[in-house]
Amino acid sequence: MEEAIKLARKDDMDWILHVDTDELMYPAGSPGFSLQEVLGAVPSHVDSLVFPNYEALPEREDVLNPFLEVTLFKKNFQHIVSDLYFKNYVSVAHGNPNYFVTYANGKAAARIHPGLRPNGAHRWSSYEKSMEEWTSEVAAVLHYTYNRFSDLKGRRDRCDCAPTEEDAKRCFILPFDRLAFLESSLRDDNELKQFFRDHLLWKQDNVTTDLLHQGLLARLYEPQVTEWYPHGKSRFLIAHGLCCAPLRVQKGQSLEKKHSQGRRQVLEDHNDLPAGY
Secondary structure (H helix, E strand, O other), rough: OOHHHHHHOOOOEEEEEEOOOEEEEEEEOOOOOOOOHHHHHHOOOOOOOEEOOOEEEEOOOOOOOOHHOOEEOOOOOOOOOOOHHHHOOHHHHOOOOOOOOOOOOOOEEEEEEEEEEEOOOOOOEOOOOOOOEEEEOOEEEEEOOOOOOOHHHHHHHOOOOOHHHHHOOOOOOOHHHHHHHHHHHHHOOOHHHHHHHHOOOOOOHHHHHHHOOOOOEEOOOOOOOOOOOOEEEEEEEEEEEEOOOOEOOOOOEEEEHHHOOEEEEEEEEEOOOHHHH
């Protein structure tokens, strides 16, 4: 990430953000459903904007492409009512060690400035000043973790630890990652598929509906209706029917949605659009 900061400074970038291959940015709250707009609305004195993470929840065993096939998400506690969070903790945890299967502290974007340095994969710090950090109350990062059976089964190949709780702690910080490593190392495929059904698959219609009504889960279709169209040297994003909302900057420490806006079609990076667009 230090090298990425150097490259960003060399290319005169304004912001830097670390996103894994199993994550998508969800720039809700901006008129054009645009990450550039979200970051552009951040006041100049703010150095970092945290995007709380939503965890994707598979509802089928045969998911191949989570980005296109998974629409149910567990919302971050930063975006829900705290009383409901504690009241429904057991239901949302789904029999797992923690509320989220993996991380719960979101991902932060940082404004490029002299002295910027990474503070792990989720936060940033600075050698030269104390950074001011805000949190988005609308935009988020979507984390598609353990959405496929192969994701769970492949955990056994992530390290050479012995399949014991104590040894697994050398390689895996998060409790569920350790559990997944042990289960995938010690169980045959049939047993492991049952573990996948019990701990990762969401099929309880009544429970899911209730949690959706309470705002603890969210049904998001934007990644499904977003398609990439190559055209010459440019690529542009066409998103159909997105529900967006203008972004308002609070005087406090967050960004929030002010009011809803109608459905719209969004075009980004639309250099050399072909006829008909």
